[in-house]
Amino acid sequence: MNEFDYIEKYFQPLTSDEARNLKDDAAVFKQKSNHDLIISTDTLAEGIHFFGNENPKDIAKKSLRVNLSDMAAMGAKPIFYNLAISVPKYKVKNFIPKFAKGLFEDQELYGLKLIGGDLTSSLQNISITITIFGETLNKKSISRDGAKIGDMLYVSGVLGLSKIGLDNFVSKSKSFISAKKRYLFPQPRVDLGLSLNKIANCMIDISDGLIQDAGHLAKNSSLSVVLDIAKIPLPSINLNKSLLLDAALYGGDDYELLFSCKPIYEKALKKISLEKNIALTSIGFFEGFKKNYVKLKDNNNYLKNKSYMHF
Amino acid sequence: MNEFDYIEKYFQPLTSDEARNLKDDAAVFKQKSNHDLIISTDTLAEGIHFFGNENPKDIAKKSLRVNLSDMAAMGAKPIFYNLAISVPKYKVKNFIPKFAKGLFEDQELYGLKLIGGDLTSSLQNISITITIFGETLNKKSISRDGAKIGDMLYVSGVLGLSKIGLDNFVSKSKSFISAKKRYLFPQPRVDLGLSLNKIANCMIDISDGLIQDAGHLAKNSSLSVVLDIAKIPLPSINLNKSLLLDAALYGGDDYELLFSCKPIYEKALKKISLEKNIALTSIGFFEGFKKNYVKLKDNNNYLKNKSYMHF
Numbered sequence: 001m002n003e004f005d006y007i008e009k010y011f012q013p014l015t016s017d018e019a020r021n022l023k024d025d026a027a028v029f030k031q032k033s034n035h036d037l038i039i040s041t042d043t044l045a046e047g048i049h050f051f052g053n054e055n056p057k058d059i060a061k062k063s064l065r066v067n068l069s070d071m072a073a074m075g076a077k078p079i080f081y082n083l084a085i086s087v088p089k090y091k092v093k094n095f096i097p098k099f100a101k102g103l104f105e106d107q108e109l110y111g112l113k114l115i116g117g118d119l120t121s122s123l124q125n126i127s128i129t130i131t132i133f134g135e136t137l138n139k140k141s142i143s144r145d146g147a148k149i150g151d152m153l154y155v156s157g158v159l160g161l162s163k164i165g166l167d168n169f170v171s172k173s174k175s176f177i178s179a180k181k182r183y184l185f186p187q188p189r190v191d192l193g194l195s196l197n198k199i200a201n202c203m204i205d206i207s208d209g210l211i212q213d214a215g216h217l218a219k220n221s222s223l224s225v226v227l228d229i230a231k232i233p234l235p236s237i238n239l240n241k242s243l244l245l246d247a248a249l250y251g252g253d254d255y256e257l258l259f260s261c262k263p264i265y266e267k268a269l270k271k272i273s274l275e276k277n278i279a280l281t282s283i284g285f286f287e288g289f290k291k292n293y294v295k296l297k298d299n300n301n302y303l304k305n306k307s308y309m310h311f
Numbered sequence: 312m313n314e315f316d317y318i319e320k321y322f323q324p325l326t327s328d329e330a331r332n333l334k335d336d337a338a339v340f341k342q343k344s345n346h347d348l349i350i351s352t353d354t355l356a357e358g359i360h361f362f363g364n365e366n367p368k369d370i371a372k373k374s375l376r377v378n379l380s381d382m383a384a385m386g387a388k389p390i391f392y393n394l395a396i397s398v399p400k401y402k403v404k405n406f407i408p409k410f411a412k413g414l415f416e417d418q419e420l421y422g423l424k425l426i427g428g429d430l431t432s433s434l435q436n437i438s439i440t441i442t443i444f445g446e447t448l449n450k451k452s453i454s455r456d457g458a459k460i461g462d463m464l465y466v467s468g469v470l471g472l473s474k475i476g477l478d479n480f481v482s483k484s485k486s487f488i489s490a491k492k493r494y495l496f497p498q499p500r501v502d503l504g505l506s507l508n509k510i511a512n513c514m515i516d517i518s519d520g521l522i523q524d525a526g527h528l529a530k531n532s533s534l535s536v537v538l539d540i541a542k543i544p545l546p547s548i549n550l551n552k553s554l555l556l557d558a559a560l561y562g563g564d565d566y567e568l569l570f571s572c573k574p575i576y577e578k579a580l581k582k583i584s585l586e587k588n589i590a591l592t593s594i595g596f597f598e599g600f601k602k603n604y605v606k607l608k609d610n611n612n613y614l615k616n617k618s619y620m621h622f
Contacts, residue, residue: 018350023531024454025384025515026351026445031342039329040337041427041442043395047434073336084354084395084440116352122436123358129395129429129440131352134337143335204336220334 003119006092010100016080016113027082027115029133038134038141040070046125056095058184059128060102065186066207067132068110069255072193073205075142076134080115084129086122095126110190136197142259146202147221151260153284154269156189158233159210160244163251175238186255195272196259203259209250211294213258218286218293221260226295227284229303260286314430317403321411327391327424338393338426340444349445349452351381357436367406369495370439371413376497377518378443379421380566383504384516386453387445391426395440397433406437421501447508453570457513458532462571464595465580467500469544470521471555474562486549497566506583507570514570520561522605524569529597529604532571537606538595540614571597 001009007022018027031037044063046052064081071078083103087095096119107113115133165183168176189205196203202221206213210232218225234244261269266282273280296303312320318333329338342348355374357363375392382389394414398406407430418424426444476494479487500516507514513532517524521543529536545555572580577593584591607614 020454023456023527025381026349026387026452028385028452029348029350031344031346031348033342033344035342037340037342037348038337039340039393039427041393041395041429043397043429043431043438043440045397045431045433045438048397048432070336074339076337082350082352082442084352084442086354086356086359086438116350118352118354118440120354120356121359122356122438124435125433127354127356127397127433127438127440129354129438131393131395131442141337141339143331145334216334 006096007119010096011114011119014100014103014107014114016115018080018115022116035135035137036141038071038074038076038136039131040067041129041131042066042070043127043129045127052126054184056098057102060099061106061185063128063130064103064106065188066255067130068188068190069186069205069207071132071134072189072257073142073203074134074136075140075193075197075200075203076136077194078110078112078132078134078190080113080133082115082131083117085117086120086127088124088126089121091126140197142197142200142203144202144204144217145220147217147223147260147286148201149223149286149288150263151201151286152263152282153214153225153227153258153260153286154280154282155233155256155258156192156278156280157256158235158279159206159254159256160247160251161235162186162253163247164235164237164239166253179235179237183253186253188255189257189278192257192272192276192278195276196257199261199265199268200259201261203257206254206256206258208252210258211249215293217258217260221286222289223286224289224293224295225284225286226297228297228299230299231281231283233279233281317407318430321407322425322430325411325414325418325425327426329391329426333427345448347447347452349382349385349387349447350442351378352440352442353377353381354438354440356438363437365495367409368413371410372417372496374439374441375414375417376499377566378441379499379501380497380516380518382443382445383500383568384453384514385445385447386451386504386508386511386514387447388505389421389423389443389445389501391424391444393426393442394428396428397431397438399435399437400432402437451508453508453511453514455513455515455528456531458528458534458571458597459512460534460597460599461574462512462597463574463593464525464536464538464569464571464597465591465593466521466544466567466569467503467589467591468567469546469590470517470565470567471558471562472546473497473564474558475546475548475550490546490548494564497564499566500568500589503568503583503587503589506587507568510572510576510579511570512572514568517565517567517569519563521569522560526604528569528571532597533600534597535600535604535606536595536597537608539608539610541610542592542594544590544592
């Protein structure tokens with residue numbers, strides 16, 4: 001089978017009308033006024049973002065889900081995606097059919113389709129780049145720079161699970177199963193992101209760790225954010241507290257939503273949390289910028305500057 | 312310098328408003344009715360699509376130009392692009408600044424900007440994926456499946472130059488300079504593509520060689536195309552005719568436009584050719600499908616079936 005055969009057999013069945021059956025030089029999307037098109041890209045490189053010996057189906061899902069998480073963070077509804085994948089020749093036959101199956105399963109789950117892309121060979125390692133497209137009605141998407149003084153900082157789910165899964169990936173202990181699963185299969189908060197569209201002043205998905213991503217919100221909004229580490233939602237795993245907290249603060253790949261809103265939305269958020277069955281926890285607030293973008297406190301005690309750098 | 316520093320210093324200056332200074336999770340594009348958005352992706356993998364020892368500036372230009380050529384083939388005006396690039400850690404410092412300079416120069420030349428992307432490390436080889444976006448007014452783009460019986464087949468420029476450049480890349484002979492230059496720097500026919508928007512019934516850019524790409528047009532249009540090899544425009548290089556013809560028929564990466572139109576447009580095409588200073592040569596015609604998608608003749612003699620496979 002050559003490049004065209006693989007595309008026809010495995011990728012064409014995944015496409016939307018815009019893809020024109022992958023027979024043309026490009027996809028064609030009919031623009032609609034009153035909508036913004038939200039565009040984001042994430043690359044997964046073998047040996048960097050995944051090991052390479054995972055099931056190709058799982059790699060496909062991870063590739064799509066980290067991109068879906070960017071749509072969630074913008075409060076956008078994902079509509080389609082574009083895939084560029086490079087695979088060493090000797091791996092193609094085994095990799096592509098399973099990879100396409102993983103895409104198919106997640107397309108069904110998240111309601112989006114493939115519009116085009118490129119399939120090429122590579123010398124040694126697999127490289128996957130997905131560009132995802134979403135829409136927001138009435139031109140309203142949520143950026144990172146909209147936090148206001150007095151806004152509360154909320155986070156979805158629990159933090160640190162993915163990092164614990166990665167650190168214990170080779171462990172056979174049952175207690176890390178949920179963590180390993182989260183590392184392999186991020187849960188992009190797409191529906192939640194859409195529900196927060198009219199509530200959140202700023203939003204980001206946590207891919208670099210809570211400290212760094214809270215810093216992005218604060219810096220882009222020219223404010224300081226105060227995090228209460230006593231309030232951070234941690235996973236129920238039998239590990240000592242400082243390890244859990246370390247994973248929550250610095251571990252990446254949680255793909256939970258971190259957002260700010262006015263305190264008056266507390267009740268509305270409780271309702272959304274119940275409806276979606278996703279914990280939404282208030283873990284801090286924004287204040288005028290002074291010295292540091294991110295400040296940590298433990299209940300009422302401010303931690304010394306930079307004391308949070310190493311536990 | 313970390314990932315964010317490189318993005319801020321080298322890529323942020325290349326961006327359009329849609330990129331939001333690369334500070335958000337995604338780019339935001341305001342849709343307009345009456346326009347189609349044309350989307351295409353090409354990956355360049357080190358060791359496959361480029362050697363790796365070229366000047367990073369040249370690699371940047373090639374990456375952008377092969378994508379621009381897809382816009383030309385659709386008759387679309389390029390408006391912006393998205394860049395995903397993975398570079399081994401030890402190469403980043405030398406590669407990225409020069410690569411960004413190459414992008415800048417071609418952005419100015421072709422009038423488009425960066426909207427976003429991803430910068431990651433990779434284990435061993437550089438991988439570059441560009442997704443390019445173009446627009447067509449009044450929803451008119453040119454596909455590969457629109458050829459009609461009786462249409463003439465035209466090609467721009469000369470064919471085979473890039474393949475000859477690649478084959479003689481290490482040669483020091485002066486006679487291959489233009490060929491080597493064409494291999495390194497494709498000339499996407501963006502303006503020409505726009506001019507053909509109301510004339511061409513189908514169009515493709517020649518990246519896989521004339522035979523294969525003419526085959527794509529014929530197959531997608533469910534017709535046969537008859538190519539007259541005596542008419543194929545060849546470069547003025549001191550090589551024997553059969554080598555030149557072989558490069559023209561099977562050599563890839565020419566990025567010339569191959570299109571069909573009604574015979575009545577002959578005069579209009581002459582005018583466009585003069586205005587743009589680009590040769591436009593009639594090299595064949597379309598007829599009802601019979602046996603093969605691509606048939607070759609030499610003046611009036613049909614070549615035996617498959618006789619064209621090896622010269």
